[in-house]
Amino acid sequence: MKILLPLLLLPLPALADLPEIVAARADGQTIHVTLAHPDTGWDHYADGWEVVSDDGASLGLRVLAHPHVNEQPFTRSLRLDSALPDGPVFVRARCSVDGWGKAWAPVAR
Numbered sequence: 001m002k003i004l005l006p007l008l009l010l011p012l013p014a015l016a017d018l019p020e021i022v023a024a025r026a027d028g029q030t031i032h033v034t035l036a037h038p039d040t041g042w043d044h045y046a047d048g049w050e051v052v053s054d055d056g057a058s059l060g061l062r063v064l065a066h067p068h069v070n071e072q073p074f075t076r077s078l079r080l081d082s083a084l085p086d087g088p089v090f091v092r093a094r095c096s097v098d099g100w101g102k103a104w105a106p107v108a109r
Contacts, residue, residue: 019046019093021105022073026089029080031060031107033091036073045069049093051078052104053085084109 019037026032037046045067051059062078090104 017044017095018098018101018103019049019095020073021049021091021093021103023075023108024091024105025108026084029083030077031062031080031091032075032077033062033093034073034075035093037068037093037095039067039069039072041067041069044097045095047094047096049076049091051080051107052090052092054088054090059084059089 017038019035022034022036024031024033031051033049035046035049039045046064048061048063050061053059060078060080062076064076068074084107089107089109091107092100092104094100
């Protein structure tokens with residue numbers, strides 16, 4: 001028991017608070033994305049999302065310029081420069097602390 005007590009005092013690793021993509025849909029060349037993230041302020045917030053093709057090519061980046069502490073979940077839109085390609089298109093999201101999440105959400109058409 002004496003050996004375990006010091007281990008209990010060690011800090012636990014922080015769990016990543018990555019943005020959750022609640023919804024993603026296309027309306028022509030405009031992509032609407034709803035994100036949920038436990039924004040705490042300027043120190044930790046969802047700061048962007050990207051539209052990508054199935055091979056990972058970037059089709060557009062939406063930078064989120066400020067935290068949304070009291071607006072969760074929230075929806076923002078991005079008009080792409082060109083039409084969506086044939087085939088599946090996805091959205092991935094990032095936060096200012098943990099970077100890009102591994103999850104890709106399909107964009108509904």
